[in-house]
Amino acid sequence: MNPEKAPIIQMKNIEKHFGSVIALAGVSLEVFPGECHCLLGDNGAGKSTFIKTMSGVHQPTHGEIYFEGKPMSFGDPRDAISAGIATVHQHLAMIPLMSVSRNFFMGNEPVKKVGPMKFFDHERANQVTMDEMRKMGINLRGPDQAVGTLSGGERQTVAIARAVHFGAKVLILDEPTSALGVRQTANVLATIDKVRKQGIAVVFITHNVRHALAVGDRFTVLNRGQTLGTAQRGQITPEELQDLMAGGQELVALEGSLGGTV
Amino acid sequence: MSNAPTETAVDERIKTRSRFREAMIRPELGGIVGTVAVFTFFLLFAFDSGMFNSQGIMNWTTVSAQFMIIAVGACLLMIAGEFDLSVGSMIGFAGMLIAIFSVTLSWPVWLAILATFALCIAIGALNGYIVIRTGLPSFIVTLAFLFILRGFAIFLPQVIERKTIIGGIKDVAEGDWLAPIFGGKIFTGLFQWMGDTGIIAVFERGSRKGQPVVDGIPMLIVWAIILVIFGHILLTKTKFGNWIFAAGGDAEAARNSGVPVNKVKVLMFMFTAFCATVFAVCQVMEFGSAGADRGVLKEFEAIIAVVIGGALLTGGYGSVLGAALGALIFGVVQQGLFFAGVESSLFRVFLGVILLGAVILNTYIRRIITGER
Numbered sequence: 001m002n003p004e005k006a007p008i009i010q011m012k013n014i015e016k017h018f019g020s021v022i023a024l025a026g027v028s029l030e031v032f033p034g035e036c037h038c039l040l041g042d043n044g045a046g047k048s049t050f051i052k053t054m055s056g057v058h059q060p061t062h063g064e065i066y067f068e069g070k071p072m073s074f075g076d077p078r079d080a081i082s083a084g085i086a087t088v089h090q091h092l093a094m095i096p097l098m099s100v101s102r103n104f105f106m107g108n109e110p111v112k113k114v115g116p117m118k119f120f121d122h123e124r125a126n127q128v129t130m131d132e133m134r135k136m137g138i139n140l141r142g143p144d145q146a147v148g149t150l151s152g153g154e155r156q157t158v159a160i161a162r163a164v165h166f167g168a169k170v171l172i173l174d175e176p177t178s179a180l181g182v183r184q185t186a187n188v189l190a191t192i193d194k195v196r197k198q199g200i201a202v203v204f205i206t207h208n209v210r211h212a213l214a215v216g217d218r219f220t221v222l223n224r225g226q227t228l229g230t231a232q233r234g235q236i237t238p239e240e241l242q243d244l245m246a247g248g249q250e251l252v253a254l255e256g257s258l259g260g261t262v
Numbered sequence: 263m264s265n266a267p268t269e270t271a272v273d274e275r276i277k278t279r280s281r282f283r284e285a286m287i288r289p290e291l292g293g294i295v296g297t298v299a300v301f302t303f304f305l306l307f308a309f310d311s312g313m314f315n316s317q318g319i320m321n322w323t324t325v326s327a328q329f330m331i332i333a334v335g336a337c338l339l340m341i342a343g344e345f346d347l348s349v350g351s352m353i354g355f356a357g358m359l360i361a362i363f364s365v366t367l368s369w370p371v372w373l374a375i376l377a378t379f380a381l382c383i384a385i386g387a388l389n390g391y392i393v394i395r396t397g398l399p400s401f402i403v404t405l406a407f408l409f410i411l412r413g414f415a416i417f418l419p420q421v422i423e424r425k426t427i428i429g430g431i432k433d434v435a436e437g438d439w440l441a442p443i444f445g446g447k448i449f450t451g452l453f454q455w456m457g458d459t460g461i462i463a464v465f466e467r468g469s470r471k472g473q474p475v476v477d478g479i480p481m482l483i484v485w486a487i488i489l490v491i492f493g494h495i496l497l498t499k500t501k502f503g504n505w506i507f508a509a510g511g512d513a514e515a516a517r518n519s520g521v522p523v524n525k526v527k528v529l530m531f532m533f534t535a536f537c538a539t540v541f542a543v544c545q546v547m548e549f550g551s552a553g554a555d556r557g558v559l560k561e562f563e564a565i566i567a568v569v570i571g572g573a574l575l576t577g578g579y580g581s582v583l584g585a586a587l588g589a590l591i592f593g594v595v596q597q598g599l600f601f602a603g604v605e606s607s608l609f610r611v612f613l614g615v616i617l618l619g620a621v622i623l624n625t626y627i628r629r630i631i632t633g634e635r
Contacts, residue, residue: 097579098578111501120503
């Protein structure tokens with residue numbers, strides 16, 4: 001990472017309590033523009049809670065969020081989105097019954113005025129959609145093709161393209177590859193790479209070490225609501241990362257019998 | 263994208279679709295086919311029964327228009343992912359309110375109408391609010407209101423007037439400025455001229471001798487046409503329309519994209535209540551009375567029209583034009599069987615059959631759209 005660059009988002013000592021459950025016990029993280037920051041952790045490690053705090057769904061119990069150097073508190077996801085923090089959820093991003101074009105502009109519909117009335121500008125929406133999809137390497141039959149006909153990887157790509165088109169500065173990807181096949185995963189990882197090169201900060205949540213190492217610049221591991229440290233690319237081996245995620249020793253014993261295949 | 267070299271090439275696994283198949287995945291398809299079939303049938307078997315003279319046409323057009331008014335509301339609400347089973351009771355309740363306000367309380371009719379609209383739309387909003395706050399299925403919440411509103415529609419006139427039908431609204435509506443918007447007729451001059459020139463039939467004897475048997479287009483039909491056009495434009499040509507599809511398609515995904523799903527749903531409940539009230543006011547103005555049993559089963563008739571029109575019961579897909587065609591099929595068949603002299607109970611058999619057929623067709627279309635197997 002370029003050290004003189006300022007982080008676009010800083011999370012300092014974030015704590016989140018749900019009643020008597022401490023979901024996050026002081027997590028710190030900073031993300032720089034143009035980097036792909038991988039957030040790893042096993043199920044229940046607090047990854048989801050953490051990114052929900054980042055995207056305005058939850059308010060932290062303690063801790064501070066700095067966005068572009070200024071302290072920020074997001075009241076709801078709307079605030080975060082308008083600030084430039086976009087989240088792409090694994091399943092909850094696209095509506096299968098609606099066309100790609102309608103999905104692409106969902107919540108951000110372009111309008112044209114006819115007299116005093118405003119109408120959905122389908123022509124522009126269709127054109128932009130086709131252009132953006134071509135850039136991402138997806139061939140559509142037409143802008144009115146339903147999202148339901150796209151593959152899982154293509155859907156993720158459409159969602160990412162949409163977030164980028166609407167000016168995301170920080171892109172949070174919540175397990176975008178977890179339900180995908182090999183080829184589709186490769187496509188999504190390639191898309192992440194493209195987006196990063198445009199100077200957008202990517203927060204990539206996954207529990208697959210290989211996917212993380214394929215595109216990640218830095219890696220932060222969460223375990224039981226705490227950070228186990230952040231590592232630079234090249235400073236850590238897949239095995240070390242795997243061990244960190246599993247919280248230390250348990251997996252090592254298991255791994256023996258599995259022959260290092262996990 | 264070195265790892266995906268064939269991406270820009272045409273994917274050989276996507277079959278090119280024929281024009282026919284493209285046409286298949288229009289939501290209105292079922293409605294269009296049904297309309298053609300129904301008209302063909304009745305033109306063949308009931309042409310000389312009077313179904314297609316001016317009076318007959320007005321007869322089934324009026325019935326169809328009634329269905330259309332409530333179908334537009336039900337259609338948009340269903341696409342937004344919710345149901346309203348209280349539509350029928352709302353019709354009875356709204357009619358009763360107008361009668362009580364204008365006849366019993368002697369309010370001016372325009373005030374009675376406006377107050378009824380305000381109250382009924384507020385009840386629609388309450389329906390929606392309960393649904394989104396509790397997360398309960400709208401089926402249950404509005405089923406409760408089906409009973410609550412029907413109960414009041416019977417209770418109120420019994421307590422106040424000691425009867426279940428309140429009449430005399432025609433008299434109090436005389437000279438009112440708002441009442442003709444719902445109970446009046448337009449193009450009466452045109453119809454008189456058509457009668458004079460012999461294009462349409464006129465009365466041959468009696469006090470109305472020389473007047474055309476159909477003397478104008480009832481406002482009920484005008485309302486139906488306006489609501490259909492409004493609903494169609496709202497759904498397909500506006501930003502809000504996209505939100506309606508999104509709210510019903512997947513509320514969570516829509517929320518993630520910043521669509522105000524709750525607002526959309528509550529507004530659609532309010533719009534459904536508005537449509538039910540329009541129906542009620544037109545009916546009360548036409549009959550000159552309000553009855554406690556008005557509108558029974560209308561909620562299901564509206565839903566059936568919407569489903570025949572191609573909307574999915576699960577939301578997120580449908581068409582207002584389709585729903586209007588569904589309402590037309592409904593009206594034509596109901597009245598057509600009467601003209602053709604068929605036992606009227608068979609209408610219900612027909613309804614059940616066509617409903618089942620429509621649902622199966624819709625499921626098939628849905629699979630084509632989403633590529634599911």
